[in-house]
Structure formats: structure tokens, C-alpha cells
Amino acid sequence: MDRASSNLVELRGLKVAFDGVRVLHGIDLNVGRGEAVGLVGESGCGKSVTWLAALGLLPGKASVTGSVRLDGQELVGGPREVYEQVRGGRIAMIFQDPSSSLNPVLRIGRQIVEALSLHRGLRGDPARREALRLLDMVGIPDARRRFDLYPHEFSGGQCQRLMIAMALAGEPDLLIADEPTTALDATIQAQILDLLIQLRAETGMATVFISHDLGAVSQVCERVCVMYAGRIVEEGSVAQLFSEPRHPYTRGLFDAIPRIDGPRHRLIPIPGTVPNPRHLPEGCSFSPRCFRAVEACRSERPALETSADGRQLACLRPVPANEPVERRTRVIEDMLQ
Amino acid sequence: MIRFVAVRLLRALVTIFAVVTFAFVVLRMSGDPAQVMLGPDVPQEAVDAFRRSWGLDQPLWVQYLAYVKSIFTGDFGVSMRDKASALDLVLQRVPATLQLTLPALLLKLVLGIPAGVYAALHRQSFADRGVILLAVLGFTIPSFVMGLLLVLIFAVILGVLPSGGQDTWVHGILPTITMSIGGIGILARFSRSAMIEVMGQPYIRTASAKGLKWPDVVWNHALPNAAVPIVTIVGFMVGSLIAGAVVVESIFSWPGIGRLLIVSVGNRDLAVVQCILLIIAATMVVSNLVVDLLYGWLDPRLRSNAAH
Ligand SMILES: Nc1ncnc2c1ncn2[C@@H]1O[C@H](COP(=O)(O)OP(=O)(O)OP(=O)(O)O)[C@@H](O)[C@H]1O
Ligand code: SF4
Ligand SMILES: [Mg+2]
Numbered sequence: 001m002d003r004a005s006s007n008l009v010e011l012r013g014l015k016v017a018f019d020g021v022r023v024l025h026g027i028d029l030n031v032g033r034g035e036a037v038g039l040v041g042e043s044g045c046g047k048s049v050t051w052l053a054a055l056g057l058l059p060g061k062a063s064v065t066g067s068v069r070l071d072g073q074e075l076v077g078g079p080r081e082v083y084e085q086v087r088g089g090r091i092a093m094i095f096q097d098p099s100s101s102l103n104p105v106l107r108i109g110r111q112i113v114e115a116l117s118l119h120r121g122l123r124g125d126p127a128r129r130e131a132l133r134l135l136d137m138v139g140i141p142d143a144r145r146r147f148d149l150y151p152h153e154f155s156g157g158q159c160q161r162l163m164i165a166m167a168l169a170g171e172p173d174l175l176i177a178d179e180p181t182t183a184l185d186a187t188i189q190a191q192i193l194d195l196l197i198q199l200r201a202e203t204g205m206a207t208v209f210i211s212h213d214l215g216a217v218s219q220v221c222e223r224v225c226v227m228y229a230g231r232i233v234e235e236g237s238v239a240q241l242f243s244e245p246r247h248p249y250t251r252g253l254f255d256a257i258p259r260i261d262g263p264r265h266r267l268i269p270i271p272g273t274v275p276n277p278r279h280l281p282e283g284c285s286f287s288p289r290c291f292r293a294v295e296a297c298r299s300e301r302p303a304l305e306t307s308a309d310g311r312q313l314a315c316l317r318p319v320p321a322n323e324p325v326e327r328r329t330r331v332i333e334d335m336l337q
Numbered sequence: 338m339i340r341f342v343a344v345r346l347l348r349a350l351v352t353i354f355a356v357v358t359f360a361f362v363v364l365r366m367s368g369d370p371a372q373v374m375l376g377p378d379v380p381q382e383a384v385d386a387f388r389r390s391w392g393l394d395q396p397l398w399v400q401y402l403a404y405v406k407s408i409f410t411g412d413f414g415v416s417m418r419d420k421a422s423a424l425d426l427v428l429q430r431v432p433a434t435l436q437l438t439l440p441a442l443l444l445k446l447v448l449g450i451p452a453g454v455y456a457a458l459h460r461q462s463f464a465d466r467g468v469i470l471l472a473v474l475g476f477t478i479p480s481f482v483m484g485l486l487l488v489l490i491f492a493v494i495l496g497v498l499p500s501g502g503q504d505t506w507v508h509g510i511l512p513t514i515t516m517s518i519g520g521i522g523i524l525a526r527f528s529r530s531a532m533i534e535v536m537g538q539p540y541i542r543t544a545s546a547k548g549l550k551w552p553d554v555v556w557n558h559a560l561p562n563a564a565v566p567i568v569t570i571v572g573f574m575v576g577s578l579i580a581g582a583v584v585v586e587s588i589f590s591w592p593g594i595g596r597l598l599i600v601s602v603g604n605r606d607l608a609v610v611q612c613i614l615l616i617i618a619a620t621m622v623v624s625n626l627v628v629d630l631l632y633g634w635l636d637p638r639l640r641s642n643a644a645h
Contacts, residue, residue, distance in 0.1 A: 057545055060460075078553060089546030095539060103540040105561045105636055114557075115547050163543070168550065311530040 008033045008173055009054070009091070014066035014076075016046070016053045023277045024049055026231045028304070033245055036200060036207040038217035038238070040253065041227035044274050047210045048096075051176045055091060055262065056083035081275060089119045092167035096179040098159035102151035108162055109147035115169035134165040140194060157188035164195065174206040175199075181216065193219055214257060218242055224228075226250045229275055229285035232304055236311030246311070246318040248292045284316065292317045340385060343430070345629055349622040356618035357408070360611055361401055369393075370605035374417055391417060404611075413615070414608030418601075423608035427594060427616060433503060436583065438578045440513045445520035446454060452521070453528025457536065458555065468525050475522025484588040485516040500588040512589040516581060518573055524643030531566040535559045565635050572628030576621035 009031040016024035028309040031037050039047045044084055052058045054068045058073065058227045059330055068075045070090060073080055087093075095101045103111060112131040116122040122130055128147070135143035160180055167175055177196060181189035193216055200207050209220045217224055217238070224241050226234040226249065234247035245251040252270035261330075272289040281288050287297040297316055302313040342442040344592075371387045388394045392403065407414065411426040456468035478486075491511060492500035499508045535541065536559055545551075579594055586595035594613055601609040633640040 020516045052542075055546060057542055084548055084550055086548075087546055091544045095543065097539055101543045103544065103558050103562070104638060106558070114549070118548055151639045166543075166547065 004267075006032065008035075010067070010069045011050070011054060012067040012069075014050065014053060014068060016049050016058065017063045017066070019061055019174075021278050023051065023230050027232060029225060029232065029235075031208060033173070033204050034200075034204050035223065036221040038221035038224040039208060039227060040212065040214060040217055040224060040245065041209045042253075042270075042274050045227045046229055046230040048178050051093065051178065051208065051210070055087055055093060055176075056080070057087075057093075063132075074184060088115060088167075088170040090170075091174045091176065092170055092172040093176040093178065094145070094160065094163040094167050094180050096182050098154050098163050098180075098183065099151065101145075101163055102159055104151055107148045108151060108152070108154070112162070112166050112169055115166050119170035128324065130163075131169070135162075137168070138162070138165045138168055139200075140165070155188075157184050157192060160184065161195065164192075164199070168199065168203070171203070172205055174208065175310050176210070177211045178209045178233060179212065189213075189216070196220060211327055214242075215258055222322060226253070230277065231285065231314065232312070233286070233305075233314045234312065236309075240309060240311050243292065244321055246307070246313050246321065247315050248290045248317075248319055249286050251319050252289075252291075284314075292319065341633075342630070344383050345626050346446050349626055350356045350623050355617045357405075357537040357611065361404060362397070364605070364607055364610060365397060365400070366469070369603050370607060371416055373603075373605045378440040382499075388550060390557030392592075399556065408615075413612045416601075416606055416609050417499075417602055418609075423606075424611040426609055427597065430592065430594045431579075432584070433591060434579055434595060436503075436592065437512050437581055437591060441581075442574060442578065444513065444517040446571065449521040449524025450528045453525040453530075454532050454560070454563070456525065456556075457510055457529045461535065462514075465529075467531065472522035472526040475521045475532075476526075480515055480584050481588060482520060482622045483518055484511070484585055487515055488588070489509050494537055501588075503591055504511060508589075508591075509628065512585050512591055513581050515588070516585045524570060524574075527570045528563065528567050531563040532559065533560045538562070561635070565632060566630055568631050568635065572624050572631070575627075576624035580617045 007030040009025050012143075014018060014024060014027040015022060027046075029037075029048050029050075039045055039050070049058065049062075050151050053062070053064045053188045055074070056064075059086075060065065062077060066076060070086055075083075102108065109128070109131055112134060113122075113127045116127045116130055120130075132143050132147065140146065140158060140161055146153075147162040151162070154162060163180075175196075177232060180196070182193050184192065195209065196209070197220055199205075207220065209219050221238055224236065224238055225232050226241070234241065234245070241250060242254075245254055249270070252268075255268040256270055257267070270289055275285060275288070277278075281298070283295070283296075283298045283300050284290070284302055287293045290297065292315075294317055296320060300316065302314045302316045306311050307313050308316075363500070366572075371384045371392070371393065375383060375387060387393070392400055394510055395403075404414070413422070416423050416426055417423065419426060452468050453472075456465040459465050488500045488511065491498040498511050502508050505560045518635070540562075541554060541559055544554045549558070582593050583595035584593075587599055590596070594616070598610065598613045600606075601613070
């Protein structure tokens with residue numbers, strides 16, 4: 001009961017398979033009330049699938065097992081109605097490609113009013129007024145005049161604002177933002193991030209922020225989860241992970257960011273590619289690409305364990321604490337020569 | 338918008354004109370009406386007199402100009418056989434044809450579209466496979482084979498339905514079914530694939546993520562999008578309301594335009610054939626035009642493109 005009241009959402013052993021191929025291998029993750037959690041990792045590691053599964057939004061061929069609890073209530077395996085009550089009203093989700101996420105043949109005003117009538121029973125004039133207030137809140141200029149326009153008459157950034165307005169319509173406790181800025185250009189990205197930060201401050205809703213952009217994650221979130229090949233490999237506060245990444249994969253993600261500050265840093269991509277979920281390597285899935293891999297890594301899979309400083313880590317040979325970033329750079333440069 | 342309609346109208350007129358011209362030339366190159374009408378053993382003078390009286394002795398282009406001119410004055414010529422106005426002859430047959438094709442169209446719509454949508458929403462299910470199989474059968478079996486098969490079963494073997502004629506509405510059952518089966522199959526397959534395509538779109542996921550009940554997702558978000566491609570096919574079917582009757586009317590001796598066309602081609606009754614082809618072309622072109630306008634109504638993206 002205590003746990004249920006401290007965490008809004010708890011994922012336990014969440015597994016997903018498509019046509020018998022497992023892509024998610026047991027995710028354990030908590031989201032507290034009002035908390036902002038970042039989810040990072042390369043393309044295909046299961047970030048979207050995790051939350052689509054939690055909301056029951058995966059296609060029928062996906063098999064989902066494990067547990068997803070919202071305020072202690074189990075969702076997995078429940079009837080469709082259980083999910084329908086959670087979606088939008090308790091947990092809202094916005095997506096990577098805002099322009100194609102809005103229905104092209106329906107007026108945007110109607111799409112927002114639909115959510116308002118569904119979750120708050122608003123209809124007619126009050127619904128319209130509330131929709132205009134939301135549009136104003138997410139920064140759509142001249143909302144009154146544009147209420148009856150169609151999605152293609154808005155830019156990508158504005159479509160994402162519309163998606164956010166629609167998400168806010170249900171006054172959710174949690175907003176899942178799945179790479180909300182990836183399809184947008186840099187200045188618009190910054191604006192949408194600011195909007196998300198501001199809305200969270202105003203409404204107190206928790207946020208799960210899925211992103212490739214570690215910088216954006218550090219702006220929006222307090223806590224970060226790093227995923228690789230369908231597992232969480234490191235998890236801790238933004239401060240912990242950003243000052244001292246211990247998992248070689250997390251470390252690799254940082255080294256792959258071009259930086260303007262700091263001495264002579266070069267951009268070092270992680271060698272190799274994400275494994276195909278059909279043919280995961282034995283042992284640690286990251287071992288073929290890992291600069292710290294040892295023989296044991298190829299046979300033994302490291303479990304996610306809490307380390308002394310409170311972070312969670314799944315690695316047999318983590319990067320030593322306090323190792324300066326240059327050291328790894330040199331290792332890689334040696335390897336390349 | 339006005340420019341959009343004007344351009345389409347102009348294109349429509351050009352199409353009709355091309356069909357008319359083509360029919361005119363081909364008909365005159367492919368056999369001499371005098372021979373067919375008068376029979377093989379008449380004296381040459383009679384043939385010459387016949388040709389003179391119908392203007393067939395003139396050069397082709399003179400005949401053509403005269404024909405086009407008379408069309409613009411609303412004169413579609415006179416039947417060589419009945420000596421009556423070709424247009425009147427053809428229009429008299431229209432109701433009979435529509436008696437078959439309109440119910441057939443209705444059947445295609447009310448059976449084809451729901452079957453396709455249902456199959457799309459229950460993919461890989463027994464019903465889905467059944468719909469696919471029936472759809473393939475429906476549109477691969479030619480309508481004359483289908484017609485003969487139905488006659489064999491229901492008229493010859495079971496003896497429950499008449500095999501031809503137009504005496505009562507019961508006589509219309511077999512021809513209507515024959516005419517609709519292929520269309521039901523085509524519409525079912527088309528609606529199915531349109532619906533599958535739409536159901537995979539991100540905005541459908543958004544609609545579910547919003548908390549909408551499943552039927553509302555389908556009705557309010559998926560179907561309006563799937564309607565665009567479905568309307569194309571329906572428009573095509575409406576366009577062939579008359580042309581589609583030719584084969585079936587012949588099998589079931591149904592006195593509609595289709596049968597008139599077959600008979601008139603046999604007789605080289607030029608004015609009648611030309612008049613029918615003109616009407617067929619006009620229905621197709623008009624329904625295309627309506628479909629184009631419907632697109633704009635169904636899909637706001639096309640509307641704003643067309644406005645430019
Ligand atoms: N509908 C689906 N059918 C089959 N496989 C899928 C489906 N959706 C996702 N997958 C697979 O699941 C794995 C995880 O995909 P997911 O979309 O969660 O990755 P992601 O971390 O969100 O990546 P990205 O950053 O590209 O969005 C991938 O291997 C992907 O191919
Ligand atoms: S377990 Fe081994 S291979 Fe995996 S990340 Fe740690 S060091 Fe690298
Ligand atoms: Mg994703």
C-alpha cells in the first residue's frame with residue numbers, strides 16, 4: 001500500500017514479443033507523482049514499445065506480459081475498458097511525428113473538444129472555451145480564428161503544440177512524451193522543451209521524456225533510464241549519470257555527443273550497431289560493442305543491481321568511478337590506430 | 338474552386354468527344370450497314386439508293402462534320418432499322434437497365450464495404466480469410482460464367498427462379514446477383530486494404546491514446562479517412578452503371594440498353610450505337626467529375642491543393 005501511494009506508475013518485469021520475437025526483456029521502472037523521468041537509448045532499444053505496451057497501444061500481434069500498475073491497479077491482461085479509462089485521462093501520450101499524429105480530415109478544434117467531452121464531459125460552448133484556453137496555454141497564436149482549420153494548415157511545431165493541448169485536455173497525471181521534438185528543427189525543439197517544462201511546473205503532472213538528446217533530457221528530467229536492446233542498463237539521477245556514467249553504453253552515448261565546451265573532445269560514435277532482437281548476443285547484449293568487455297561478458301548476463309551510490313547498473317565491469325573522460329577517448333584512439 | 342471545376346469539365350468534354358469520334362470512325366470502317374440492313378441479294382441500285390439516303394456515300398469527314406453538328410443541335414440521328422429517333426429508342430431502354438444496375442449497386446455497397454471493413458478489423462481471422470477468398474472468386478470469375486452458373490443452379494437444377502425475361506421482379510433476381518457479385522468482391526478487397534492502411538496510421542494510435550472507445554476510433558477517425566480510396570471505386574462503379582449491363586442483359590434476355598447495344602452493333606445501326614456509346618461515356622465522365630469533387634469534400638488537404 002505504501003509503495004502504491006509513493007509511485008504513480010510501476011512497471012515490473014514488462015516483456016513484449018512480436019510474433020514470438022522478444023524485444024523487451026523485463027523492464028522494472030517506477031514513475032513517482034509529478035516526477036520527470038528520461039528514457040534514452042539508441043533507436044530500436046524499446047523505449048516506445050515500453051510505454052505503448054503500458055498503455056495497451058501495441059498492435060494485436062504483440063504479446064505483453066509482466067505488470068503495469070497505476071496507483072496500484074494492474075492494467076496488463078485487463079479488458080479493453082481498463083485501458084480506455086487510463087488513456088488520456090490518467091496517462092496521456094504524445095508522439096514523435098506530430099503532423100501525422102493528428103487526424104488529417106478532422107478540424108483541430110473538434111479533435112481537442114473530443115478529448116474534453118470524453119474526459120471532462122464538456123460540450124458546446126464551454127468545451128470550445130476550454131479548448132481555446134488550452135490552445136492559448138500551449139502557445140498557438142490566434143487560436144480563435146484557427147480553431148476550425150485542419151492539421152495540414154499548421155507547422156510541425158504547432159502540430160506538436162496541438163498534440164500537447166489535446167493531451168492536457170484530459171488533465172492527466174502522467175504525460176509520456178515520445179521523442180516529441182525529433183521531427184522538428186532546433187529552435188522549435190527548444191520551444192517545445194520549454195513548453196513541457198513550464199506545463200509540468202504549472203500542472204504538476206509527471207513526465208516521461210523519451211529522447212535521443214541527452215542535453216534535452218538533462219533539462220527536462222530529474223532521473224534518467226538508459227535502455228539497450230530491450231533492457232534497462234543504467235538508471236539514476238541526472239546528476240549521477242551525467243557527471244559519472246558507469247555503464248560503458250551510457251558512457252558511449254555521452255562520448256557520441258558533439259560538445260562545444262571542454263578540452264579537445266572529439267565525437268566518438270559507439271562502434272557497431274544495435275543487435276537485431278532475433279539474434280541477441282550471448283551474455284551481455286552490449287558485449288560486441290563494449291570497450292570494457294571481458295571474456296565473462298560473452299557468457300554471463302549482468303543483472304540490474306543497485307550500487308552504493310543508489311543508481312541501478314547492469315554491468316560486470318563498469319567504468320570506474322571518477323575516470324576522466326579523456327581516458328576512454330584515448331582507448332578508442334588506440335584501438336583505431 | 339471554379340477554376341478547378343472548369344478544368345475538370347473541359348477535360349470531361351474532351352473525353353466524351355474522343356469516345357464519340359473513335360466510335361464514329363470504327364463503326365464506319367467495320368462493315369457496311371447497307372449490306373447488313375438489306376441482306377446479301379439486293380440489286381446494286383437499291384444499295385446505292387440506301388447509301389445515298391443515309392448519306393453514306395459522302396466522304397467520311399463530311400459525314401463526321403454533319404454528325405457533330407447535329408449532336409450540338411440535340412439531334413442524335415435516326416435508327417436505320419426502326420426509322421425512329423435513336424435517342425428515343427435508347428432512352429426507352431434506360432429504366433429497364435437501371436432496374437438491374439441500381440439494385441446491383443446497392444448490393445455492392447451494403448455488402449462489399451462492411452465485409453471489407455470487418456475483415457480489416459479482424460485480420461487473419463476466419464472471417465477475414467473468408468472475405469478474401471470470396472472476393473477473389475467474385476472478381477476472377479467472368480460475369481457470363483457466373484451468370485450461366487447461376488442459371489444452371491437456380492433455374493435448371495433447382496427450378497426456383499426464371500432464367501430470362503422481364504415479366505416480374507423475380508426475373509430480376511438472377512441478373513442482379515450476377516451483376517453485383519464481382520463488384521462486391523472488388524469493393525470488399527478495396528475497403529479492406531484501405532482500412533488496413535488507415536488503421537496503421539499514427540493518428541489512429543493518437544485516437545486510441547486519447548481514451549476513445551474502440552468503435553469511436555473506427556467510426557470517427559478511421560472510416561472518414563478510408564472513405565477517400567473507397568469513393569474512387571464506387572465512383573467507377575456508378576460510372577459503369579450502364580456499360581456494366583451489356584453482358585448480363587444478353588445472358589438473361591433483359592430488354593435494356595446493353596442488349597440494345599449488342600443488337601444494334603449486329604445490325605450496324607449506326608445512330609443507335611453511337612447514341613449508346615455517347616451515353617455510356619457521359620455517365621462515366623460525369624461520375625468521375627463527381628468523385629473529384631467528393632475528394633475535396635472528404636479530404637481537406639486536396640481541397641486546399643485544388644484551390645491554388
Ligand atoms: N509493431 C511492431 N512490429 C514488430 N516489431 C516492432 C514493432 N514496433 C516495434 N518493434 C520492434 O521493437 C523494437 C523496439 O522498438 P521501439 O520502437 O520501442 O524502439 P525505440 O527505442 O522507440 O526506437 P526509436 O528511437 O527509433 O523510436 C525494435 O526492434 C522494433 O523493430
Ligand atoms: S557487462 Fe561487460 S560487455 Fe556488458 S557493458 Fe559491462 S563490461 Fe561491457
Ligand atoms: Mg520510439
